[in-house]
Amino acid sequence: MELQRLDPTIQLDIRYATTKNFAGRAVYSQARAFLQRPAAQALVRVNQELAPLGYRLLVFDGYRPWSVTKLFWDVTPRDKKEFVANPKKGSRHNRGCAVDLSLYEIATGREVAMTGAYDEMTPRSAATYAGGTPEQRALRDLLRHKMEQNGFTVLEAEWWHFDFRDWKAYRIQNVPFEKL
Template identity: 30%
Template sequence: MNEKGNLVRLLDLDDDFIIDLKYATADNFTGQKIYNSNDCYMDRHTAEILIRAKNIFAKDGYRVKVMDAYRPISAQEKFWQILPDDNFVARPPDMAKLKVFRPTHLNGLCVDVTLTDMTGKELEMPSAFDDFSEKASLLCQETSEQGRKNAAYMKAVMERVGFQAYKNEWWHFYDVSTEPTPFMNFQI
């Protein structure tokens, strides 16, 4: 099993996920490949509760596609270099000053996901992934009713197992059911 600190490779625990790490390709807001591989790592507990959510979705006829999970600090720094705007990209932490940790991609305690049907076709959601507009918000009413319904269903299941949705991005979920761990720069 591939492990690094608290991180585990998700497919080593359960291979029924669709892994499409957007930053392992140029198909993302940067237009550049940021990650070295499509290997999806996350905190062990985060992976375990994501598996619980996946099992609930599967009973309803859906699969989970993971678009981001653990992110090295260096990748966050690269994002900030490309788009230094606090409204869209989290400012990289000053590790010399950081004393308290919270759930983020930098410690593998966040996941960006969507749902597909059993063949892998994505369900309609309120916006595209990494849409930096109000349409990405779970609260935006200017999107399709079906997209909002699908996002609300995904949010309900994710929150039932221990995640908390981020209101400005329908795809982003924090693992709030475990103690945050230090941020890392393990390269994937």
């Protein structure tokens, strides 16, 4: 399911369709985000629960073709491999059951500041990183709490990465966005 078709208030910042990402080049031809239907519907619920608190979801990535996972593995330095999926095992993104996201403030339309930046390959990315400001940690923890209440689990190395509970039920795919 395409996320914005389900809920147009979910904002997208698909950096992998630009050069503003750790690969340094566009790896997607389109700035779109997809998830398996149950994961997408759960994400819509999270977005709805955040609205009364003044926030909405900002999605960086959802379904990712396997070929992109392989490219990420190949361009990532050995000491940073914990931040990318091994293509031999595939990624939960390849199954359409992982999403990378943050929050944006409804009043300003701007992304909120978290303890670390999206795709930052440092200890600041950890889901339990103790640094940053109290507000940054509170917003990170709010995101995690709402996601976990709706069937997602955070990846401990990346505060922004969440896997949907039924990811094992879906196969690894390598379908480009144009064919979805």
